[in-house]
Amino acid sequence: MQEYNMIVIGAGPAGMAAALEAEKNGMENIIILERDEYIGGILPQCIHNGFGLEYFGEELTGPEYAYEFIDQLDDSKIEVLTETMVLDVNDKKEITALNKQKGVLKLKGKTIVLAMGCRERTRENIRIPGDRPSGILSAGTAQRYTNIEGYMPGEKVVILGSGDIGLIMARRMRLEGADVKAVLEIMPFSSGLVRNKVQCLDDFDIPLKLQHTITRIEGDDRLKRVKVAQVDEDFNSVEGTEEWIECDTLLLSVGLIPENELSKSMGLNLHPVTGGTFVNENRETNIEGVYAAGNVLHVHDLVDWVSEEAEIAGKAAADYINNKLEKREQKIKITPDKNVTYTVPQTIEYTFGDKRFVKVFMRVTEPMEDVEVKFSNNDKEIISYPKKIVMPGEMVTANLPAALVKDEMEEIKVSIVKKVGENNG
C-alpha cells in the first residue's frame, strides 16, 4: 500500500487549493485523485465571467480561474492522477481507488482532504409527475454538453429554478440559438445574483415566472410540453392558473447536494443543514487528520471562498504533519442563533498560535437590511459587525478575533439581528 502525507479526493477548486497550500507550508508527498479526465472540477465548463473578484481582485471566467491553480500545480511536486475513481475510504485513512490505466489502487494517507464537491438535485428529488421522455436534464449537464463536449441539448427550452446556474444557462442556450421560453421559480424571489437576473434574463427578454412550478411532464420519446402552474404560499398549485408550455428540453436548476457518500463510508456524520461533515476551525472532521473543504462541506455561492476555505484545510494539514498544532483543553462550540441557519466551522478545537482570527461562514434565514452580525458568549456580546444587506443566497462571513476568545468559553453564539440604537445619535 503506497503511503502519502496527503491524499486529496477531487481536483476541483477545493482540492487544488488545499494541496497547493499544504505544499507551501512544507508538506511533501501529496497526491490528488480526480475521477474526470481533466482537472479543475466544474470550473472549465463555467465559461462565463464573474469569478475571482474576491480572491484575485480581477474578474475571470471559470476556465481562467481554474488555470491559475492548474498552472501552479504543474510547477509543483504534487502528483495528480486523473480518471481515478475513489471507491472507498475508511477511518484508518486507507483508500481504494480505480484508475483507467493502473487498475485498482490501494493508498494510505497521513492526512486526507475530502474535496468531492456537490451534485445537482434531479427530477426525482423534486418529484415532478408525468412521462419520462428524453430532454430532461440538470442545468449542469446541459452546461457540460454545450461548453465542453459541443452538443446542443435542444431547441425549445424551459428552465426550472432561478439559481445562478439556471440563469446562466438561460443566457447560454439563448446565445446558442435556442428559444428559451421561461425560467420558473417556486419561491417569490430569485435566488440568483441580481447581476445574473439582469444580464441573463432581462437582456434577452426571457420571462422569469416567480411562484410558478411544473406540475406535469408530457412526451413519448422526447419531451413535448410541460404544465406550469402558479403556487400559493404553501407551494400548492393554484387552480385555474395551469398552462402548457411546448418545449423539447427542460433544464433543472433546483439545488445542490454535497457529495458525501465517501465521508459516510468513513463513519462521519453529516450536518442536518449543510449536508456536509461537522468540522472545526481547521476544517478538520471528527476523524483526526481528515479534512473537508469546498462544496462537499457546504454549498458556496462564490468559488473564491472555496479556495480560501481549502487553504485553511491545506495549511492545517501541513501543520498537523509537522506537529505544530496544540489542542485546547476544552472545545468551543460555535452555534447558530437568531436568523442564522448554519455556521462553518461548528467548533474551535485548537489554540490559536499565530492565528489572529477565525473566519466564520454563515447563512442568513431571510433577506434583511441594516443588520449586525453578532458573536456572543453567555448573552454577552464579544464583537459585532454591521452589514448593509444580507441575503440567504449570499454567504455571510465575519471574523472572530482570537484576542477576544477566552479559554473558559464553552459556546459562542452567532446571530444576525437588526441594528439597534440607530436613532439615539
Place this chain on the structure above:
Amino acid sequence: MAKNDIICTGCPKGCRVTVEVEDDEIVNVEGYECPTGREYAINEYKNPTRILPSTIRVKKGEFPLVPVKTAKPIPKSLLIKAMDVIAKTKVKAPIKIGDVLIENILDTGVDIVATRNIDKELEV
C-alpha cells in the same frame, strides 16, 4: 419624456433606478440608494456593455471546443451578431489561454480571446 427603468447590479439589493430622458438628455435620475446606483444607471442607459463568453469549434484538439470571451465588454446590442461570427469560426489546436482567436470582432476594437489551454488531440 421617456422613463427608463434600470435595475442596478451593484449589490444584492438591486435598486430599481429610473432614468428620465428628454430630447436625448438625462433630466432626472431617481430610485438609487447610493452613488454606485446613480452612476450605474447612467452608464447602463447611455452605453450598456457586456463581456460575451462563448465557445469556438476546435480542429484536432483534445476537446472539441475552446471557451472564449471578449477581451473587453462590447455593446449589448451586438451580442447576438457577435455570436454569429463566433459560430462560423473554427480554430486549430494547440491553443493557449489568452490567444487572440478573432481580431476586432464587428469592428468594436475588441478581440475574442481563448480562456483555456487546448492541447492537440492525442494520436492513437
